[in-house]
Amino acid sequence: MSSIGLFHYLMVATLMFSIGFVGVLIRKNTLVIYMCLELMLVASTIALVAFSRFNGTMDGNVFVFFILTVAAAEVAVGLAIIVALFRRRQTVQVEELNALKN
Amino acid sequence: MSDIIFHVFAFLTIGSSVAVVINHNAVNSALAFLVGLFGVAGLFVLLDSFLLAVLMILVYAGAVVALFLFIIMLLDMKGGERKAFSKPTAIAGLIGAALLAVCSTSLAKGFNLLPPADAASVIPVGATLRNYADQLFTVYLLPVQVVGFLLLIAMLGVIVLSKKFEGLEDVK
Numbered sequence: 001m002s003s004i005g006l007f008h009y010l011m012v013a014t015l016m017f018s019i020g021f022v023g024v025l026i027r028k029n030t031l032v033i034y035m036c037l038e039l040m041l042v043a044s045t046i047a048l049v050a051f052s053r054f055n056g057t058m059d060g061n062v063f064v065f066f067i068l069t070v071a072a073a074e075v076a077v078g079l080a081i082i083v084a085l086f087r088r089r090q091t092v093q094v095e096e097l098n099a100l101k102n
Numbered sequence: 103m104s105d106i107i108f109h110v111f112a113f114l115t116i117g118s119s120v121a122v123v124i125n126h127n128a129v130n131s132a133l134a135f136l137v138g139l140f141g142v143a144g145l146f147v148l149l150d151s152f153l154l155a156v157l158m159i160l161v162y163a164g165a166v167v168a169l170f171l172f173i174i175m176l177l178d179m180k181g182g183e184r185k186a187f188s189k190p191t192a193i194a195g196l197i198g199a200a201l202l203a204v205c206s207t208s209l210a211k212g213f214n215l216l217p218p219a220d221a222a223s224v225i226p227v228g229a230t231l232r233n234y235a236d237q238l239f240t241v242y243l244l245p246v247q248v249v250g251f252l253l254l255i256a257m258l259g260v261i262v263l264s265k266k267f268e269g270l271e272d273v274k
Binding site: 003004007008009010011012014015016018019020021022023025026027029031032034035036038039042045046049050052053054055056057058059061062064065066068069070071072073074075076077079080081082083084086092 | 128
């Protein structure tokens with residue numbers, strides 16, 4: 001009899017999401033910010049799979065399936081944008097990308 | 103036994119997430135992210151979603167992290183000097199920490215209001231491939247086609263984005 005329940009999985013997901021959120025706020029490198037966004041996405045999939053498992057339904061699992069697909073497409077487009085940005089500005093540090101500021 | 107395995111994978115996941123955030127070098131961050139994905143895949147196996155665990159490794163660890171590493175090495179960034187946080191960033195960080203505290207305490211306190219079903223009493227529907235096929239080709243048929251179209255659009259978008267346009271160089 002295992003004592004690990006839904007609560008523990010949700011706790012892991014919450015912690016991972018918050019760590020990703022803090023990373024998005026405090027990091028200056030666009031690529032690392034993007035990686036932290038992916039962390040938040042993965043954290044939400046943990047919660048979905050856990051809910052699905054403990055309710056005996058398929059919907060959460062299928063949702064994660066779609067999230068994986070969308071994440072793959074999103075990473076491809078996002079990294080292409082970052083590369084295009086680097087080609088033009090020669091930097092990916094967010095504090096130097098302030099052309100729209102003033 | 104499975105409790106110990108859960109704790110190992112949870113620790114792996116959380117620890118490597120922290121490593122992604124605090125590592126100064128982007129390559130180290132990407133490799134920590136890779137380790138964290140293996141932890142998440144382990145959690146999925148413990149949740150009886152074997153297909154999703156394999157997909158996690160294939161799609162994320164295989165494609166996404168490889169793409170990240172490729173781009174990091176392509177751009178060849180310098181370390182970048184550390185700068186102090188600006189005031190809005192510090193305030194936003196504090197708000198984030200407060201949100202985390204509220205979130206986890208409410209989760210810990212209010213959770214027993216509606217106790218979940220025991221894992222042993224619920225049939226693990228995510229364990230069999232047949233259930234995925236049943237859902238994907240009946241209820242979720244339209245989303246599957248939309249997602250396929252989305253992948254096509256993403257591919258075209260990436261091609262357009264990484265193409266060099268001759269006439270547009272003066273539009274800086």
